[in-house]
Amino acid sequence: xxxxxxxxxxxxxxxxxxxxxxxxxxxxxxxxxxxxxxxxxxxxxxxxxxxxxxxxxxxxxxxxxxxxxxxxxxxxxxxxxxxxxxxxxxxxxxxxxxxxxxxxxxxxxxxxxxxxxxxxxxxxxxxxxxxxxxxxxxxxxxxxxxxxxxxxxxxxxxxxxxxxxxxxxxxxxxxxxxxxxxxxxxxxxxxxxxxxxxxxxxxxxxxxxxxxxxxxxxxxxxxxxxxxxxxxxxxxxxxxxxxxxxxxxxxxxxxxxxxxxxxxxxxxxxxxxxxxxxxxxxxxxxxxxxxxxxxxxxxxxxxxxxxxxxxxxxxxxxxxxxxxxxxxxxxxxxxxxxxxxxxxxxxxxxxxxxxxxxxxxxxxxxxxxxxxxxxxxxxxxxxxxxxxxxxxxxxxxxxxxxxxxxxxxxxxxxxxxxxxxxxxxxxxxxxxxxxxxxxxxxxxx
Amino acid sequence: xxxxxxxxxxxxxxxxxxxxxxxxxxxxxxxxxxxxxxxxxxxxxxxxxxxxxxxxxxxxxxxxxxxxxxxxxxxxxxxxxxxxxxxxxxxxxxxxxxxxxxxxxxxxxxxxxxxxxxxxxxxxxxxxxxxxxxxxxxxxxxxxxxxxxxxxxxxxxxxxxxxxxxxxxxxxxxxxxxxxxxxxxxxxxxxxxxxxxxxxxxxxxxxxxxxxxxxxxxxxxxxxxxxxxxxxxxxxxxxxxxxxxxxxxxxxxxxxxxxxxxxxxxxxxxxxxxxxxxxxxxxxxxxxxxxxxxxxxxxxxxxxxxxxxxxxxxxxxxxxxxxxxxxxxxxxxxxxxxxxxxxxxxxxxxxxxxxxxxxxxxxxxxxxxxxxxxxxxxxxxxxxxxxxxxxxxxxxxxxxxxxxxxxxxxxxxxxxxxxxxxxxxxxxxxxxxxxxxxxxxxxxxxxxxxxxxxxxxx
Numbered sequence: 001x002x003x004x005x006x007x008x009x010x011x012x013x014x015x016x017x018x019x020x021x022x023x024x025x026x027x028x029x030x031x032x033x034x035x036x037x038x039x040x041x042x043x044x045x046x047x048x049x050x051x052x053x054x055x056x057x058x059x060x061x062x063x064x065x066x067x068x069x070x071x072x073x074x075x076x077x078x079x080x081x082x083x084x085x086x087x088x089x090x091x092x093x094x095x096x097x098x099x100x101x102x103x104x105x106x107x108x109x110x111x112x113x114x115x116x117x118x119x120x121x122x123x124x125x126x127x128x129x130x131x132x133x134x135x136x137x138x139x140x141x142x143x144x145x146x147x148x149x150x151x152x153x154x155x156x157x158x159x160x161x162x163x164x165x166x167x168x169x170x171x172x173x174x175x176x177x178x179x180x181x182x183x184x185x186x187x188x189x190x191x192x193x194x195x196x197x198x199x200x201x202x203x204x205x206x207x208x209x210x211x212x213x214x215x216x217x218x219x220x221x222x223x224x225x226x227x228x229x230x231x232x233x234x235x236x237x238x239x240x241x242x243x244x245x246x247x248x249x250x251x252x253x254x255x256x257x258x259x260x261x262x263x264x265x266x267x268x269x270x271x272x273x274x275x276x277x278x279x280x281x282x283x284x285x286x287x288x289x290x291x292x293x294x295x296x297x298x299x300x301x302x303x304x305x306x307x308x309x310x311x312x313x314x315x316x317x318x319x320x321x322x323x324x325x326x327x328x329x330x331x332x333x334x335x336x337x338x339x340x341x342x343x344x345x346x347x348x349x350x351x352x353x354x355x356x357x358x359x360x361x362x363x364x365x366x367x368x369x370x371x372x373x374x375x376x377x378x379x380x381x382x383x384x385x386x387x388x389x390x391x392x393x394x395x396x397x398x399x400x401x402x403x404x405x406x407x408x409x410x411x412x413x414x415x416x417x418x419x420x421x422x423x424x425x426x427x428x429x430x431x432x433x434x435x436x437x438x439x440x441x442x443x444x445x
Numbered sequence: 446x447x448x449x450x451x452x453x454x455x456x457x458x459x460x461x462x463x464x465x466x467x468x469x470x471x472x473x474x475x476x477x478x479x480x481x482x483x484x485x486x487x488x489x490x491x492x493x494x495x496x497x498x499x500x501x502x503x504x505x506x507x508x509x510x511x512x513x514x515x516x517x518x519x520x521x522x523x524x525x526x527x528x529x530x531x532x533x534x535x536x537x538x539x540x541x542x543x544x545x546x547x548x549x550x551x552x553x554x555x556x557x558x559x560x561x562x563x564x565x566x567x568x569x570x571x572x573x574x575x576x577x578x579x580x581x582x583x584x585x586x587x588x589x590x591x592x593x594x595x596x597x598x599x600x601x602x603x604x605x606x607x608x609x610x611x612x613x614x615x616x617x618x619x620x621x622x623x624x625x626x627x628x629x630x631x632x633x634x635x636x637x638x639x640x641x642x643x644x645x646x647x648x649x650x651x652x653x654x655x656x657x658x659x660x661x662x663x664x665x666x667x668x669x670x671x672x673x674x675x676x677x678x679x680x681x682x683x684x685x686x687x688x689x690x691x692x693x694x695x696x697x698x699x700x701x702x703x704x705x706x707x708x709x710x711x712x713x714x715x716x717x718x719x720x721x722x723x724x725x726x727x728x729x730x731x732x733x734x735x736x737x738x739x740x741x742x743x744x745x746x747x748x749x750x751x752x753x754x755x756x757x758x759x760x761x762x763x764x765x766x767x768x769x770x771x772x773x774x775x776x777x778x779x780x781x782x783x784x785x786x787x788x789x790x791x792x793x794x795x796x797x798x799x800x801x802x803x804x805x806x807x808x809x810x811x812x813x814x815x816x817x818x819x820x821x822x823x824x825x826x827x828x829x830x831x832x833x834x835x836x837x838x839x840x841x842x843x844x845x846x847x848x849x850x851x852x853x854x855x856x857x858x859x860x861x862x863x864x865x866x867x868x869x870x871x872x873x874x875x876x877x878x879x880x881x882x883x884x885x886x887x888x889x890x891x892x893x894x895x896x897x898x899x900x901x902x903x
Contacts, residue, residue: 012507012556013539014563015520020513042575042606043480044489048517051844055521060824060847067480070607073579080482087483103511104575104607107545138511139541139576215851215892221824393520396533413521 002365004358006372014376015393017330018356019410021136021146022102023049024180026063028150029098029132031178031187031205033226036094038084040066040077040110041102045138056411057184057211057419062222064088066105073108078115085119089129092221095229096130098150103138130229132157142356143410144332147180148247154204155251155258159232171200174285175238175261177252178203179245181335182269184212185422190244190269193279193425196301197286202231202238204251213419235259240285242278244269245334246361267361268338269424270432271345272311279304307426314430315346318437323347325440328382330375330390331409333359339389339408340365342429352381354390387439404439448578448603448617456616457609461701461711480610489606491574493614496522497696498570498602498621500646500671501679503529505566507536509553509584510574514606515539523648523863527673531566540576549582557591557599568598568676570621578605598676600625615695622670622679623702630680632667638733639667641685641709643699644692645716645868647672654869655716658749662741664729670699683707687732689714689725694801716868717876718784719750749870760877761789767884770831771795772822772841773859779807781840781859784867786811788877793834794819824848837884853892855883 026037026049039046046065053061066080081099088094101112112133120126134153136146155177174194178187188208194201209225216224235255241263243252252263264281268274283298325348329336333355340350344366353370354377355362362370371377375390379397382388388398391409398405412418422428480487488496491514499506499522508515519535526532538556540549557569569591573584588599604617632639640659645652652672659666668674668682688700688711700711712732714725723746730742768791771781782792794817797805808818817830824845831839831854839849842860849856857879858864867876 010559011538011552012559013512013516013535013537014560015535016512016516016537016539018512018539019516020511022513023517038483042489043484043487043610044492044575044606045513047488047492048513051521052517054844054847058847060851064483065480067482067484068575068607069609070578070605073575073607084482087481091483103513104579107576107579137542138513139545142512215853220851393535396530411521 001363002367003369004362004372005369007377010373013374015374015379015397017354017374017378017390017393019052019143020049020102020138021141021143021149022100022138023052024143024146024148025100025134025136025150026098026146027053027143027180027207028147028154028205029100030061030210030223031203031207031226032096032098032132032154032223032232033206033209033228034095034222035098035226036062036064036088036092036222037098037100038064038066038088039100039102040081040112041068041104043067045102045104052411053211055413057213058416059211059213059419060220061211062092062220068104073104076108076115077105077110078118081115082119082122085126085131086123089126094129094222096132098132098134100134100136100146100150102136106135106137106139128160130157130159130232141358142332144180144247144334144359145357148250151177151179151204151248151251152254154232155235155254157232159229159235161233171198172285173200173202173234173238174282175235175241175255176201176203177241177243177245177248178205178207179243179248179334180332181245181338182207182424183418183421184208184210185420186269186424186428188212188420189422189425189428193304194282196303197279197282199282199286202234203227204232211419213417236261239288240264242266242281246337246359247334267334267364268341270338270429271342272308272315272426272429273345274338274341275311275424275426275429276308304426311426311430314433318433319346321437321440322433324349325387326351326385327387327389328352328354328378328385328403330354330378330388330394332356333361335409336370337361337365338424340367342432346433351385352378354378354381387436404443406436406439448573448605448608452620453608453613456613456620456698459616459698459701461697488611488614490604490609490611490614490617491572491606492518493611493616493695494572494602494604494618494621495614496611496646497615497618497644498671499532500524500526501568501570501674501676502526502532503566504568504570504676505531505534505536505560505564506570506572507538507556507560508572508574509538509549509556509577509582510540510572511576512537512539514572514574524646524672525648525650527653528675531564534564536560538577545576545580548580549577550587553577553582553584553587554591557587558595561595561597566597566676568600568626570600570602572602573605575605575607578603578607598625598629612695616698619696619699623699623706626676626679627699627703628680628683628707630677632681632684635667635684636665637686637735638664638738639685640664640687640689640729640733641668641670641682642666642672643670643688643690643711644696645669645672646692649863649866651716651866651868651872654866654871654875655722658722658726658745658869662726662730662745663738664733670696683709685709687712687729689729691716715780716872717780718873719753719787719870720783721780722869722873723750753870753873756874757788757877760874760881763881763885764877765789766791767838767880768793768834768836769838769840770827770834770836771859772819772827772839772845779804779811782808782811784873784876785840785880787873788880790880792816793836794830796822798822828852838880853889855886855889857883 029037184207210223236259515537715721838855
């Protein structure tokens with residue numbers, strides 16, 4: 001079992017690895033269609049999150065603020081929340097609002113349930129507008145925690161009765177809870193895989209429709225794509241829930257409690273074994289819902305049989321370069337798990353692992369220890385490794401240590417294509433292995 | 446520096462600021478303006494204070510608050526350094542629930558100790574944030590104790606986000622410099638030609654396009670406040686003969702108070718465009734009052750403009766008559782206009798949102814009768830104006846980059862996130878190049894072009 005190290009004596013985070021939970025929650029909300037995430041905090045809380053996401057995705061990102069001031073904080077935020085919601089409804093006409101708290105308003109202790117109730121009472125015209133609320137104090141956890149909290153609130157919210165006008169397809173629906181380890185390109189690949197099995201994916205949140213980088217015809221002051229309100233109303237119809245990333249477990253549990261939907265948590269979707277498991281699960285779900293005289297006959301689509309062989313070949317080709325390499329990682333727990341497992345499967349050695357927040361997945365990393373810390377910790381631990389994998393903020397330290405840097409996580413400012421990059425599934429894993437292999441080839445290893 | 450209501454009111458009503466010259470009701474909105482609930486934009490006071498102080502390259506900048514304030518923003522500012530890189534590092538106390546319950550002062554003190562022990566900065570700027578201000582942590586007391594204990598200046602910056610806008614944060618940062626830094630050391634020597642540059646942050650290395658000019662005419666920049674500055678040079682800024690305010694409104698309180706305290710006069714200038722750059726050099730020479738200097742300035746202006754005319758000729762031919770919509774704040778709304786017109790381009794519309802009455806008068810003169818002055822605006826409004834005026838491109842801050850690109854319109858970034866230096870004479874060439882590149886790129890046709898199957902009418 002992996003030992004989790006927190007340096008209790010350290011009172012300062014130097015070059016923080018962590019981003020705030022509200023940012024994570026906003027990111028999750030951005031995977032819903034027609035939404036505006038609304039930060040209940042000072043205007044800066046929104047501005048910083050917005051700048052980070054805009055620079056990472058190179059997209060316009062719709063985020064709003066309740067613009068709390070010193071005075072409104074002391075008096076309580078009800079008026080600001082009310083005004084913000086009404087303004088958004090008027091200016092952006094959202095299908096949903098994703099409301100989240102920040103350190104400021106959590107410290108003050110605004111009674112959010114009470115506030116929302118009284119706003120709804122005063123404004124019956126908002127009855128049909130879902131307001132999805134997540135409590136995300138800045139001082140508790142990291143991006144991954146905020147993201148998970150938002151997903152939990154998305155699956156807990158009542159979206160009204162399903163609209164029957166939606167065409168009922170013969171396809172059976174599967175809920176995919178897409179954790180914060182997945183980018184828009186990863187989600188796109190997952191949807192394609194699920195559809196290839198004849199299943200209909202209901203992905204929460206679906207970043208692939210909203211911040212994947214595509215040109216729309218109109219200007220958007222809310223998200224142009226993602227999981228729609230109609231889809232969310234169909235949640236209970238899903239046959240099964242697949243939670244990708246350990247942090248999606250609690251949300252899957254909520255769905256089981258609410259609708260009796262069974263679930264399975266897949267902590268990783270990269271690497272041969274992990275993807276095999278995913279496809280096998282999909283095949284069984286697809287097989288299970290074959291009507292008539294049911295027999296156990298799960299089928300894998302032809303193209304994935306082929307992709308699997310391609311990946312095996314890629315593993316052979318790249319193992320010369322990756323085998324025995326010492327890699328130091330600084331990633332959020334779920335992404336750390338997925339990435340370090342894959343590296344170990346390739347025969348690489350994890351020299352150092354730094355992460356942002358506590359998580360049950362950390363104990364299963366299969367390495368001696370993991371540090372909950374910052375990039376200063378990484379700098380100390382990574383000396384002598386062959387490769388560093390973390391966000392682009394580590395560029396100066398990688399240069400200082402003269403170790404190549406492979407960028408993963410948030411934020412990535414100095415690489416293009418973060419909206420479409422895919423590192424999961426057979427193809428995504430191949431891409432990852434080739435990327436890393438090429439780095440070592442460049443170095444002449 | 447205790448942050449009191451009176452202090453904030455004083456800064457908002459800063460008499461040096463043009464916004465306050467006309468005391469009519471509602472005239473002061475530019476300084477007091479704060480985001481409205483439901484709005485999307487705008488940094489907080491803490492953001493503003495960071496923008497003004499983080500460019501001090503050898504200092505450590507320690508944020509006392511939860512992870513959001515530093516974690517989401519560190520290392521992303523565009524100020525460049527010719528030396529130390531400490532300012533690029535992110536330091537934060539990253540407070541937890543426990544600190545909120547029991548107070549964060551002890552943690553802050555230990556954090557300062559750890560930063561000093563490992564990184565030995567000449568000074569530490571400590572920033573309060575909404576949460577640590579709300580729980581009542583006494584930043585000043587901790588900083589004072591730590592200054593003594595570690596024999597290092599530890600400077601409190603009381604600009605928590607919720608007190609106001611970015612602009613107010615700039616001024617609060619200026620107050621910290623005035624109260625704790627300026628006047629605490631002496632320069633090795635002084636000359637009659639010593640000036641300070643205030644409010645220039647060396648974004649994309651802009652200073653480096655201007656400093657050689659000063660050197661050439663014999664003006665010494667004693668202190669840069671704060672672009673590419675060392676902590677030490679700001680300490681002896683009080684020995685300059687003249688303060689030159691660049692992004693003039695942001696740190697206007699520094700100009701005025703240094704005049705009060707040290708008798709240093711100040712002027713407000715811009716580095717953008719030929720006219721402004723010429724005027725800047727002439728005004729400095731005028732203020733320093735030396736015939737020989739004035740003569741040297743004229744010589745350099747003549748040389749530089751002659752060189753510039755040759756360098757710009759090909760661009761002027763290609764840019765002539767191109768029309769832009771300009772969306773930016775304050776001084777830049779007219780200074781960039783005059784630069785654009787130097788290149789033969791037209792400004793179809795510009796924003797006056799954060800402009801003073803004086804700014805607005807300049808804008809009116811530059812715009813001509815057909816130009817539109819945008820009093821307020823958001824993304825949709827900008828797009829509407831671009832369509833209405835049939836402008837060729839949008840020149841604005843990075844925040845509006847995707848507004849323009851998504852509408853398939855050429856864009857040039859003019860604000861603090863930009864990657865190209867536009868200041869001084871060389872900056873104008875750079876700007877011309879960028880305009881040309883943006884306007885004449887072959888991509889515009891492609892991104893606007895319908896697919897073959899979209900043109901078939903059924």
